[in-house]
Amino acid sequence: MKKFLTLYILVFIGSLFTGRLLVNPLHFSTLSKTILLDVRLPRIIIASLAGAGLSLAGLAFQNLFRNYLAGPNIVGASSGAALGAVLAILFFSFNPLYIQLSSFIFGIIAVTIAYKMSKLVGNGIVGLLLAGIAVSALFTSMVGMAKYMADPYDKLPTIVFWLLGSFSGMRWRDLLFLLLPISIGIIGIVLLRWPFNILSLGDSEAKSLGLNVNIYRKVIIVLAALSVSSATAIGGIIGWIGLVSPHIARLLVGYDNRRLVPASAFVGATLLLFCDDIARSIAATELPISVITSLIGAPLLILILARRFKYVKN
Amino acid sequence: MLKIKHLYFSYGKKEILKNIDLQLTGGIGCLLGPNGAGKSTLLKCIAGILNPKAGEIQLNKRGIEKLNFKERAKFVSYAPQEFSVNFPYTVFEIVLMGRNPHINILEGPKKEDIEETKKAIQTLKLAKFENIPFTSLSGGEKRLTLIARALSQNGQLMLFDEPTSFLDFRNQLIVLTVINKIAKRFKKLVLVSLHDPNLALSFCDKVFLLKEGTILKNGNTDEVITEENIDLLYSLKSRLVKLGNKRFIIPEKLL
Numbered sequence: 001m002k003k004f005l006t007l008y009i010l011v012f013i014g015s016l017f018t019g020r021l022l023v024n025p026l027h028f029s030t031l032s033k034t035i036l037l038d039v040r041l042p043r044i045i046i047a048s049l050a051g052a053g054l055s056l057a058g059l060a061f062q063n064l065f066r067n068y069l070a071g072p073n074i075v076g077a078s079s080g081a082a083l084g085a086v087l088a089i090l091f092f093s094f095n096p097l098y099i100q101l102s103s104f105i106f107g108i109i110a111v112t113i114a115y116k117m118s119k120l121v122g123n124g125i126v127g128l129l130l131a132g133i134a135v136s137a138l139f140t141s142m143v144g145m146a147k148y149m150a151d152p153y154d155k156l157p158t159i160v161f162w163l164l165g166s167f168s169g170m171r172w173r174d175l176l177f178l179l180l181p182i183s184i185g186i187i188g189i190v191l192l193r194w195p196f197n198i199l200s201l202g203d204s205e206a207k208s209l210g211l212n213v214n215i216y217r218k219v220i221i222v223l224a225a226l227s228v229s230s231a232t233a234i235g236g237i238i239g240w241i242g243l244v245s246p247h248i249a250r251l252l253v254g255y256d257n258r259r260l261v262p263a264s265a266f267v268g269a270t271l272l273l274f275c276d277d278i279a280r281s282i283a284a285t286e287l288p289i290s291v292i293t294s295l296i297g298a299p300l301l302i303l304i305l306a307r308r309f310k311y312v313k314n
Numbered sequence: 315m316l317k318i319k320h321l322y323f324s325y326g327k328k329e330i331l332k333n334i335d336l337q338l339t340g341g342i343g344c345l346l347g348p349n350g351a352g353k354s355t356l357l358k359c360i361a362g363i364l365n366p367k368a369g370e371i372q373l374n375k376r377g378i379e380k381l382n383f384k385e386r387a388k389f390v391s392y393a394p395q396e397f398s399v400n401f402p403y404t405v406f407e408i409v410l411m412g413r414n415p416h417i418n419i420l421e422g423p424k425k426e427d428i429e430e431t432k433k434a435i436q437t438l439k440l441a442k443f444e445n446i447p448f449t450s451l452s453g454g455e456k457r458l459t460l461i462a463r464a465l466s467q468n469g470q471l472m473l474f475d476e477p478t479s480f481l482d483f484r485n486q487l488i489v490l491t492v493i494n495k496i497a498k499r500f501k502k503l504v505l506v507s508l509h510d511p512n513l514a515l516s517f518c519d520k521v522f523l524l525k526e527g528t529i530l531k532n533g534n535t536d537e538v539i540t541e542e543n544i545d546l547l548y549s550l551k552s553r554l555v556k557l558g559n560k561r562f563i564i565p566e567k568l569l
Contacts, residue, residue, distance in 0.1 A: 066400040194422040198414050200401055204394065208361045209467070210387025210415030255401045258422055 055268020080110020
């Protein structure tokens with residue numbers, strides 16, 4: 001775990017000194033101090049927390065669904081959060097706090113609906129998967145409807161930019177809102193890393209090994225929903241981090257969740273931070289974060305899968 | 315001692331187990347019966363995976379059906395018929411998971427659990443596979459790993475659901491020999507389900523014949539496995555032959 005921490009700290013320090021304004025570490029001016037402490041530092045911390053939260057939520061769902069392809073949106077959290085944000089943009093003048101709140105609440109609502117509906121369509125985890133897909137589609141279609149109806153000069157660009165995700169303009173006050181729910185999510189999942197192993201064996205196995213599956217499943221869904229909803233509320237839709245980070249971590253530490261959970265948190269934080277550095281410094285204007293995470297995440301996933309396939313073949 | 319009284323179980327309206335009474339005082343007991351007779355369901359009810367509709371399950375005079383999952387798993391180890399892991403955990407990690415009922419959920423395994431795991435792996439002679447992914451093992455090695463896990467779980471009662479299924483001729487013998495040794499050496503109570511009456515004849519002390527959710531006959535192996543009972547159980551015509559001091563049952567024709 002030391003290696004992960006070291007790498008993260010290196011990227012963290014690198015991020016402080018990355019950007020359009022060059023800061024000389026040996027000679028701080030008042031301006032560079034403001035930029036470092038009030039602009040870059042909160043943004044770095046927010047991106048790290050969001051990265052860790054998304055990665056852990058992805059890993060949690062992968063264990064719960066016993067499937068490598070499960071991502072943070074599998075039970076509808078991101079789609080719900082997207083609708084919440086879009087509604088806030090439509091009905092209120094642009095106010096980040098309203099957007100965050102509404103987005104967070106709708107993320108939780110979507111997961112709750114998926115969970116309640118899961119009992120109607122199937123048993124246990126299969127029901128949840130099916131309900132999650134349906135709820136996700138429902139909320140996504142409502143987002144589409146809202147986009148269609150939005151004022152194309154005033155509201156639509158805001159909506160589109162939000163949906164592509166960005167950490168631009170993040171300040172300490174934004175962290176205040178995010179801090180509690182995402183910390184609960186991250187700390188909770190890290191604490192429950194041992195029972196993840198047991199849960200990933202499936203319901204019957206976990207029961208016979210003495211785990212109260214129903215309770216732990218609920219707790220983990222709540223923790224993951226808190227992480228995804230708060231990360232999405234603050235940064236918008238950020239694709240790929242939650243899916244790719246656990247895969248990278250697996251390649252490095254193996255499958256035992258005792259090591260995999262903390263490793264995934266660090267990989268997610270490091271990766272999203274790195275992507276955000278690119279998003280804010282590569283061009284004259286900010287790029288949306290999802291563009292960068294997909295651009296890096298998709299080839300990375302292929303690389304990892306190819307490596308695993310080669311390993312399996314031999 | 316395992317004692318089951320008036321146990322009923324149903325999936326929805328379909329009754330699977332009807333008024334099961336079963337008593338196993340020591341050694342290895344065997345559930346024998348055709349596909350769909352309810353063997354796996356009965357084992358799952360004892361293991362706490364399924365909730366019986368009615369009835370009592372006692373282990374050493376203590377009712378275990380009311381215990382919570384964790385407490386119950388301390389008394390009952392269970393190895394399923396089919397075990398598929400979607401993630402390639404190593405053999406060591408799989409056996410370590412058997413310690414779960416003894417582990418504090420938030421703290422994870424301690425030194426003592428690691429030692430118990432190592433002991434179980436050594437008992438089953440699996441040390442050379444310790445760091446190999448479970449998914450890359452052969453069928454026989456997988457079975458032995460599951461037995462090691464049941465051993466590390468350390469239940470007084472051990473349930474093995476068809477431990478010989480999908481195994482070759484030799485591996486069937488290996489697995490049952492190992493289960494037999496464990497039962498004797500650690501004084502465990504063992505209940506297995508089998509499909510081959512001849513394996514029951516060689517390895518089991520007591521046999522319970524299960525058909526359509528009820529127990530047809532039970533008792534000592536030699537008394538229960540007779541031509542008459544086997545014919546009734548599987549609806550066929552069989553013959554019991556003696557070779558030296560061993561007895562074998564051979565199917566002759568369908569009825």
